[in-house]
Amino acid sequence: MKKVLMLHGINHNMFGKRDPVQYGRITLDEIDEKMRELGKELEVEVISFQTNHEGAMVERIHQAFLENVDAVVINAGAWTHYSYGLRDALAILTVPIVEVHMSNIHAREEFRHYSVFAEIAKGQISGFGLDSYLIGLRAAVGAIE
Template identity: 50%
Template sequence: MADEKPVILVLNGPNLNLLGLREPEIYGRDTLDDIAGKLEDRAQELGVSVDCRQSNHEGHLIDWLHEANARGAKAVILNPGGYTHTSVALHDAIKSITVPVIEVHLSNPHAREAFRHKSFVGQAAKGTIAGFGATGYLLALDAAVRI
């Protein structure tokens, strides 16, 4: 339909379902539902819609990236969690689609343990926003609308 709003898919990886409980000194006190609510409010202001999802399973994230491409999503905001540093499969999935992907992290991986400094996802993504807590998702949404 011509009057449908552009969709931005927001994908969250492993352990992000525990936001607000898990290491709040690092990840903040906002839950994933809190972040989704803020994104929905901002999306309405921007004239787009968001489809927020979370999975602890790498294959689900890959399937959703493929789905974003097939359904013509405007962009994908992806917080891959721990898969950031390990998943060549997510890297390849991002490279295989035409929808731009924005990587987002609540904390700044470069200010943390050395193993977190390499991002396979970031190497394939259009850009990365990190270190701004839940606000990073809103920054990513603003960027997704503009690209």
């Protein structure tokens, strides 16, 4: 069975509590459950990981390389806009990377309009809440095939 790694970044453990205007009331556990359900439909295993520590995220990406995951869906949160360390770790991977965001990052503060991952990602989906994740998973599976 193909494996898709879902990477959740900084502050995502607070989904459902923080800024419901931007992020809604859905929790990270609920997002992961919906991703696993869709994964079953698409016949892929979805492995989720969340951390608030950049080094831990880099190490999980390195582990993904060694595990030969088939694709990565990532919402790195604020790290999207400045973490060249995460970008360099992701660039080690030779699989499709799909960047997702709950909110429309292009309709928010100017610093959120730029992604350091854009050049290495297959594509970016933003502004659709939970659906950003589900569309991202579908896109990742499509890119594998």
